[in-house]
Amino acid sequence: MSDQALSGILVLDLSENISGPYCTKLLADYGAEVIKIERPGGGDIGRSIGPFPQDEPHQERSGLFLLLNTNKKGITLDLERGTHIFKRLVKEADVVVENFAPGAMSDMGLGYQALAEINPSLIMTSISYFGQWGPYRDYRGADIVAQAMGGLMGLTGEAEREPLKLPGSQAEFQGGLNGAVATLCALYFRDQTGQGQHIDISLQEAVASILESAVSIYSYSDLIRGRTGPRNPLQCPSTAMRCRDGWVHVQAGANWDHFATFLHTPQLMEPRLASILRYHYADEVERLIQPWLEGHEVEEIFSSAQEWRIPFAKVLDIDELMEDPQYESRGFFVEIEHPLAGRLPYPGAPFRMSQTPWQVVRPAPLLGEHNDEVYLGRLGLSKEEMARLREGGVI
Amino acid sequence: MERQALRGLRVIDLSQVFAGPYATKLLGDMGAEVIRVECAARSGRGGVLPRMRPGGVFGSSFPHGDTGERSYNRFAYYNEVNRNKLAITLDLSKPLGVEIFKKLVKISDAVVENFTPRVMENFGLDYPALNKVNPQLIMLSMSGYGGDGPYRDHVAYGEGIEAMVGLSHLAGYPDDGPLRPGVAYADATSGLHATFALLAALRYRRLTGKGQHIDLSMREAVTPLLGEFIMDYAINHRVAKRMGNRHPSMAPHGCYRCRGDDSWVAIAVSCDEEWRSLRNAMGNPPWAGEERFATLGGRLENLEELDRLIEGWTSQYDHRQLMEALQRAGVRVGAVLNVAELVQDPHLGQRGFFEQLTHPEAGTHLYPGVSWKMSATPGSLRLPAPRFGEHNQYVFGELLGMSEGQILKLAEEGITASEPLRWEDFSPLDQGEEDRC
Incomplete structure (x- = not known):
């Protein structure tokens, strides 16, 4: 026993x-x-x-x-x-x-x-x-x-x-x-x-x-949270985006400076976009980084972002999932x-x-x-x- | 005094953001004493914001949209998931902080953390080190990808994990791209598995006296929930596609517009008998009697037309009235409730699901209550979320027996902190990544 x-x-x-x-x-x-x-x-x-x-x-x-x-x-x-x-x-x-x-x-x-x-x-x-x-x-x-x-x-x-x-x-x-x-x-x-x-x-x-903070937000401020598509309304960016051969989940992590440098997009350092309040400009942030993403492939984006300790992820389907090396290891x-x-x-x-x-x-x-x-x-x-x-x- | 299932259990909670805090929320709701260990860079509540009204969903996370004097004590995201817990501040990057932490470990049952695996090692607080301090300790480590393997040190949040398990790919409209669940689904799911793991380890400890280490990869904890798709691939090598609200063996099965703004019902018809019930409830319109809709096969084949016709009917009615009428007719149906409707739902109301708590800086508000009902040990929302460093006195003084002078000295030496870093110096979600405090 x-x-x-x-x-x-x-x-x-x-x-x-x-x-x-x-x-x-x-x-x-x-x-x-x-x-x-x-x-x-x-x-x-x-x-x-x-x-x-x-x-x-x-x-x-x-x-x-x-x-x-x-x-x-x-x-x-x-x-x-x-x-x-x-x-x-x-x-x-x-x-x-x-x-x-x-x-x-x-x-x-x-x-x-x-x-x-x-x-x-x-x-x-x-x-x-x-x-x-x-x-x-x-x-x-x-x-x-x-x-x-x-x-x-x-x-x-x-x-x-x-x-x-x-x-x-x-x-x-x-x-x-x-x-x-x-x-x-x-x-x-x-x-x-x-x-x-x-x-x-x-x-x-x-x-x-498990509605995250939807109930307390409603109670705190009367806001009825709605649907926001692939975007996380509490963080910017945090969304699925297209790249050259598929989709990646894009997320900035702790260091905005790193994020902007990694994506070769210095415009992101404009104070308005470097601010925590950048979620008001989510369309613009995504538009600025889209060209770089479209020039690169999923695997390459994922592994190089991780070297910068930026929490990108691969949007996988089921066959890709079952072949992914971490599970196997x-x-x-x-x-x-x-x-x-x-x-x-x-x-x-x-x-x-x-x-x-x-x-x-x-x-x-x-x-x-x-x-x-x-x-x-x-x-x-x-x-x-x-x-x-x-x-x-x-x- | 109310009886609580986990009374007497003491858990140290180093976890950040949502997956770990969700696990310790469940423990706290059931009566465990959960002590959050926070520091200036990592409080799980975001950093100091100037007084402002930031707007949007984020801005609405503060009472009346106002960040107030101490934004970090007024953040809904933190306050909801950290009720029923205590909080101290302690800098683990300093030797004295580590020493005090170990004293706390000695008198506790479990440690919960969700850093990337290297962080606890860097603090000198990995499982072998803590096991030496307290061999009966259960240590629960939650990370994105697990404690070994090529992705061990990869950084991850829940949304990334949802992408990495195939959930984002399968969520969404069939004619559009991947989508994230509207809530932190991977976090909550990992949190539930983590709580189960911890309780299982406690049971083993009760019988054997042995502690242990739990290595929970969020990705692995969420994967079984995609079981039908994975098994289909394993059996038939079929790669599942996005289906939206449709179902492989039920029709109709979907979400239909009702009268009013953004008002919907979900309907699931699992057999021909239920289809007849729905037809009767709709008043047997001629189209519903057509041969092509008579069998499941026919309905699946003509789904687009079927959905359009059903929506033509549902859109004339209020979603709640429709739900009541269709339920009376024996149809599986539910109104899509928004959060205001949820809070006012008479069924949840009668069951007392939502509970009120008064927080000294955030005010009196409603929160989702205990996730289940237990007849002997119901649990409740007894404590509001702790303010930053609120329980330093209790933990250092009462539990660890330190004197006033010693506690004051901790503050002077920066072992404890009076407030978090500025928000701009840190992400809104304090990272589980940094090993500085």
């Missing part, structure tokens, strides 16, 4: 798609024993969402599902018919994570109160679009809905065009991340006091928590072998711990892969009992 930071923690994971599974992936990748409990038949809805090889749906081959469920064990259980079995697992568990519509757990007799009666030190983490209570509790959500209602979309995009969501499922990931952090806070408290609790994660609130992408999906590179450790490293012990589970281990082993059911459950469609 304790070769990883979270070894010895037992998590029952009822969640599906992205938010809950990212929460439990973090727990599992750093050592918790996560038992993923899926509906018999279809399983996690994430199994039916791509990307799939050649776009052909297959419940064991969704790329995103494979990524989000590394290191978990998988069992099948119909929660409504197998309530008693679930409750036996709850007795031994430290954490339950779920992302059903609010109220669904209570309807099955598995609300926090019911589970806390079985195990008072249990931590239950519930992740939903709008939280477990309040006027929008039963609103239907989606990632784009949470990005809209959390205030992020209204700040992203061009002022004159429609607001934009961030690519992928960023609100879902934020929900998962908040769930993971809150769960560890609750474990810290439980380890001191023995007391469990219920955590209520709302994706809307997770998003509304640190061994970030990790090859994982899966019995049906084969060997693929996955994003690896989001952070490195010197004593208790991130590890891949197993790939994402096949549907019901660990039924025998959990039901026969952990719960000590007999083969006959298991057969009965299987016939009854419970597992």
Whole structure:
């Protein structure tokens, strides 16, 4: 025990798609024993969402599902018919994570109160679009809905065009991340006091928590921050700009003098532009440096700017990203072998711990892969009992 | 007294700007004692500005647009993310500053920093050095690219990281260039991962008594959040393109204009049944019944036309009324809320999401509250952001047992500072790059 930071923690994971599974992936990748409990038949809805090889749906081959469920064990259980079995697992568990519509757990007799009666030190983490209570509790959500209602979309995009969501499922990931952090806070408290609790994660609130200073600026000065395209409205310049063979992110850093010299643009030293208030002249600043940028290539601009300690960056797309040398040098992408999906590179450790490293012990589970281990082993059911459950469609 | 999940935990926070401070904000909200260590060149709050009304979004970051007597105590950007923390000043480029810092390390649980990796080394305060002082210490180092590799010493801010992970490339309109998220997305995301890392390390320490070092590259922490695109490339060698508000397997899926100025709703239809619900809610206009829109495949193929027709309908209505009506009909829909609407949102209001704090120099204002609800240890906004050097007396006197005379001497010798450098001598975002104080 304790070769990883979270070894010895037992998590029952009822969640599906992205938010809950990212929460439990973090727990599992750093050592918790996560038992993923899926509906018999279809399983996690994430199994039916791509990307799939050649776009052909297959419940064991969704790329995103494979990524989000590394290191978990998988069992099948119909929660409504197998309530008693679930409750036996709850007795031994430290954490339950779920992302059903609010109220669904209570309807099955598995609300926090019911589970806390079985195990008072249990931590239950519930992740939903709008939280477990309040006027929008039963609103239907989606990632784009949470990005809209959390205030992020209204700040992203061009002022004159429609607001934009961030690519992928960023609100879902934020929900998962908040769930993971809150769960560890609750474990810290439980380890001191023995007391469990219920955590209520709302994706809307997770998003509304990361609006930088938009809320306080509104409160300080009544300014409703709008959309500013690729520009950061708090700093100038900080924007994506075109160069000879692509795009770079342009940012000045601490030393304006260096910035002007590096870009061979002495006009930038005019007091008006050298001042902190230069953001009033962002168009002009960008116009002045554009010709130099267009004469140079991404790689050259990035590496020479860095020699001057100017924080330029490359605007990369996905193939460029996966070939970038820094990841390779640190061994970030990790090859994982899966019995049906084969060997693929996955994003690896989001952070490195010197004593208790991130590890891949197993790939994402096949549907019901660990039924025998959990039901026969952990719960000590007999083969006959298991057969009965299987016939009854419970597992 | 309210119970707090992380009461008793003491964290020293050297971090700048946003990613590190976001991590320590989460710890502070949950009850940890977070002590920010700042200096004249690096306060994370910008430098001294003359009294003025600078205008723009930046100018609006000061109460009533006025920088006031001490701009660095009135900066929204700092004050929002540094609530629930204490702050001292200490010059780590001087031997006495380092000595005092080590005394503080001895009585703390964790150190959080987000300099480029060489800076703590130059101070003589890298992990091996701190581990000698306190073997149980957890040190969290956050940098743009990580503690080794060819980019180790590269300077980076969050926006650059968003570009380097492919997020900027994929964000934006399909017919336009790359775009940055409207908020410091890489910073917040890295901050959340960092907090998780720190808490995981604390759990290991509780069982084994061992501290450790966490090396967090912001770029690596954000990369998994682009997982579907990366896995698509890994599986199919397909390079994802900008999609704007569209979705590969939902249609309609987008943001539609409503009545009024800059007023929008987001709608996501994930199956044919939800499409029927939307059609019913729209009053079944003849176009919606057309064969070409009947299946997901058809809707994806005719998306431009579909979006135009839907927008023709949505633009007649108020975005909030539309949201309520469509939600009643079972459609996944949300009004795009601007910050004023967010602050007045009845749901967030009833949940008590926003909280008020009174800051002695910035006044009484509203801030986003605790990011989640916990039944036993809810957490709260109990302290306004610290003023520059506000807690020198508490930390040097009460925690480290220094006398009045010793503390005065620190000021005389320039180990502590009375105010930051002039803003013009430093960037608006105090760099995590400099090893001078």
